[in-house]
Amino acid sequence: MDALESQWTPYQLMSLSVGALISWLLLSYLSKPGVKKFTVPVPEAADPKWKGPILEHPVIRDPSDPSTVICYDPATGYLIDKIPAPTVADVHDALERTRAAQEKWSKTTFDQRRAVLNSLLTFVLDNQETICRVGARDTGKTMVDASLGEVITTCAKLRWTIDNGEQTLADDYRSPGMMMMYKHAKIVYQPMGVVAALVSWNYPFHNTIGPVISALMSGNGIIVKSSEYVAWSSQYYLSIIRKCLEIHGHDPELVQFLTGFADVGEAVVKSGVDHVTFIGSPAVGKIVQRTASDILVPCVLELGGKDCAIVLKDTDLSQAIPVLMRGVFQNCGQNCVGIERIILAEEIYDQVVNEMQTRIGKLRQGAVMTDGDDVDCGAMTMGNQFEKLEGLVEEAVSRGARLLCGGKRYQHPIHTHGQYFEPTLLVDVTTDMAIANNETFAPIMVVMKHQGPEDALRIANACPFGLGSSVFSGDKSVAEKLALKLKVGMSNVNDFGVNYLCQSLPFGGVGISGYGRFAGPEGLRGLCVPKAVTIDRIPGVKTPIPPILDYPVKSAWISYGFVQNLIHTIYNPDLVAKIKAVVGLAKANLQ
The missing domain is CATH 3.40.309.10 (Aldehyde Dehydrogenase; Chain A, domain 2)
Known part of the structure; x- marks a missing residue:
């Protein structure tokens, strides 16, 4: 720094800094392809001046009407809304609609997916206060807690996924090894199909939108089972992502939010989804694990911490x-x-x-x-x-x-x-x-x-x-x-x-905090089928089957000796052993 300061005046240094900032802003703007602004109606109860009827004994579920979710402000006891809980039939209907939309979405390019996420990021930045007010009304949290836990985390996830998603999911070429040196060996990350996320209530915006971001970038459709404790805010947050998909010409049925009680979560796991992410308690996580294991649905379980x-x-x-x-x-x-x-x-x-x-x-x-x-x-x-x-x-x-x-x-x-x-x-x-x-x-x-x-x-x-x-x-x-x-x-x-x-880091725990990871490359790739593929590397060069190994073999013992010498030729580090093996191969071919 001292050498730099000796060559540049403060004015020049400031000009250089401003120029760098302008370049960064320009680059950031150019990296936001197809951003489209949109609006979503703001719920009336998000207004700080709004007041609802006070519930004498606030409960999320009235025993006399168990099919309805009662939404109330836990800070005041104000009744916000009453929302019908979905049925098992609704879960299966949602899966069918999501799967149909996902077939189209899986064919989109990374540029198209980034465009949706860039528009979503722009909306979040422009509507931070409303997002926080909706969350504060439904959970009783403060605006600062909402901003730190809901907005900043979601922006971080969007920014990383936009900048790194394609690179993370691009074909991953691996060393084929000496035996297969004439082959290309790679991993192709293909979307699983329709994934599910059963998420907790403590950060209703981020916990629902976060899994959606990863699902969309990886080419999946998603069903989010949001908590009954945040049924009201979840409706608003779903409208944001669906509107974002719609203005970009994509089917909004790609994303479903189902807000209900435990039976809805169980129905989602059993419905035929291709992957489950669960965020909640160890006790419920064990139930999810048992339910998923019956039908071999892969799970990521984040079960809290101490x-x-x-x-x-x-x-x-x-x-x-x-x-x-x-x-x-x-x-x-x-x-x-x-x-x-x-x-x-x-x-x-x-x-x-x-x-x-x-x-x-x-x-x-x-x-x-x-x-x-x-x-x-x-x-x-x-x-x-x-x-x-x-x-x-x-x-x-x-x-x-x-x-x-x-x-x-x-x-x-x-x-x-x-x-x-x-x-x-x-x-x-x-x-x-x-x-x-x-x-x-x-x-x-x-x-x-x-x-x-x-x-x-x-x-x-x-x-x-x-x-x-x-x-x-x-x-x-x-x-x-x-x-x-x-x-x-x-x-x-x-x-x-x-x-x-x-x-960029994976998120998850050990012990009764669960297993598996979301976030980072590990989380994004975890929503994909890592398909292993080999392709001929050199034109005209394909895998030959030596006559000594061609069925029906002339002599099983001689064929075995040939393979044994082949292994020593390729993998034995001892030069003398390699030479002996090459001689053995030559002899076997002459028989």
Whole structure:
């Protein structure tokens, strides 16, 4: 840099930077073929001024009308809508329509697929606020949590897929080996057909649109079984992708969203789809696995996490503490790669605990759609988890943990029918406590003490979950070595969850966090049949069958000797053995 500055004036450097920026913008514009802008009607309830009738006892399903999904705002208790749940017959009808559309879509070029995704990206960028408001209304989350978890992740996935999808799915030429040196050997990635994604409710926009992005780029049609807890927002998000397909001249039936209860998910798995991605709990994941195994449908299972953050004594706390706070309380803890266990060095334990207690005590809860800016934590989307959460906290306290903040449901003074759980700080937790081994999916900070890196590793690996993880240290090489010893599918040094913003990386876990991967080249190729193909490389050169091996063979023993010598000729590294084998081949041909 010093040499550069000695040759260029500040003005020249600025001009060079501006020129580079203009070139990058021009290149970005040129890389967006066929972008078409479109609009989608905005749901009335997305308006912050909208108010609906308040449900005295909000439930997602009324026993007197089990075929209807009741959509309500968990932050206020407002009734948003009532939506008929699809039937098994609807599932099969959706599959037929998707399969017909996919036959046409599979013939599209990568340029055509990129054009759709570029238009989708443009829409997302232009309509961020509406997308976030719809998600906030349906889940009770804040706008910041929606923007971080819904918009930025979707933009990252779109951008990576647009830029790298074709290269990832292009014919992959492999070495044919010495025996087949006259052949081209390659993998051709062909779409599976119609794939399915059974996704969770915590990020309704990204969890539904994310699998669609991968399916479209890989030439598949897709059925998304979205959660009944986000039935209302899912309708709006489906209209976005269908409108995008339509304006590009493609059949919108290529993408189906089916929002219903457990029977709908089971019907989708059994329907005849060619692949299933499931995001949810281990208990339901096992059911999906058993159901799919009966008909040999391949699955990717992402079954949640109990992610640890190991904090070593030399950690830069000014950087780490804000990251840990966001890692725990992002989306009110309803985050599969949220930090659920902070494993803290004893040397800095009291200092960090005191700081966390101060910060957590200041967190404000409410409904961002009506309360404005003074909200840090929104509502809990599922209102039937409070007894479980309170029980986990109580069990830990009974066994020696200290409850410093929260620990129970919160009765909002204005939104008395809202679903809130107090931001919680639970310290001195040990590996034998239930809360150290069960995913809470809630705004609960669990702090555990370690006496050094090896002890931290023992504590971290004692948990049966193995999705994501974090290691904080002033020495990143030490942190990386520790991260590589964790029994997890993903790890971040001095950060949390950012591996998912690196969409070039696969996403998934080990243990009861599931198996298989989505995202990255592995995820995109996982939606394809990797067909192995060989082609003659040299004109006029084809595989000959030597007369000694031509059926019917003259002598089975002589034929075997020929093959044996052929193997030594090609694969034996010893020169003398190779020469002997060549002589043997010559002799066999003379017989």
